[in-house]
Amino acid sequence: MKISARNIFRGQIESVKTGAVNSEVDLLLSGGEKLVAMVTNESVQSLGLAAGKEVVALVKASSVLVMTDDSGIRLSARNCLAGTVKTVTAGPVSAEITITLAGGAEVHATITHNAETELGLKEGSAATAVFKASAVILGVPA
Numbered sequence: 001m002k003i004s005a006r007n008i009f010r011g012q013i014e015s016v017k018t019g020a021v022n023s024e025v026d027l028l029l030s031g032g033e034k035l036v037a038m039v040t041n042e043s044v045q046s047l048g049l050a051a052g053k054e055v056v057a058l059v060k061a062s063s064v065l066v067m068t069d070d071s072g073i074r075l076s077a078r079n080c081l082a083g084t085v086k087t088v089t090a091g092p093v094s095a096e097i098t099i100t101l102a103g104g105a106e107v108h109a110t111i112t113h114n115a116e117t118e119l120g121l122k123e124g125s126a127a128t129a130v131f132k133a134s135a136v137i138l139g140v141p142a
Contacts, residue, residue: 005137006108007059009035013051016044025049025138027057031103036078037136047140056139063135064109066097067128068119078133081107085125090116097121099129 011027014034023044027035035057039049049055065077083101095116097109107129121127 006061038133
């Protein structure tokens with residue numbers, strides 16, 4: 001599979017909680033991190049999503065926010081993955097930030113150059129990748 005999404009996570013479904021229209025799918029990534037996806041009930045059925053099934057989770061880099069200090073604020077975004085900044089590739093308008101998680105997975109974020117400067121992002125600094133469950137696309141082998 002070739003795809004433009006920069007973030008490709010492999011994991012196993014821990015649980016599927018079905019609602020009236022959508023389902024919440026809890027994943028355990030290979031490095032031990034947890035990820036939450038919100039998909040339609042139709043997708044759950046057509047992909048055969050169930051506890052124990054291996055899946056691929058895709059997230060576009062432009063859907064990932066970067067946080068360096070939560071200041072005690074709670075967010076509605078279900079996915080907050082803490083790690084260390086591996087690289088900062090700065091451009092005149094935007095910057096790509098790569099955050100390495102404790103389990104070794106990497107999360108890529110594309111943010112504005114101003115945000116990169118204001119956050120003081122540099123290699124080795126602590127950062128958290130934040131994205132909504134609805135930004136996660138799930139895939140299974142065909």
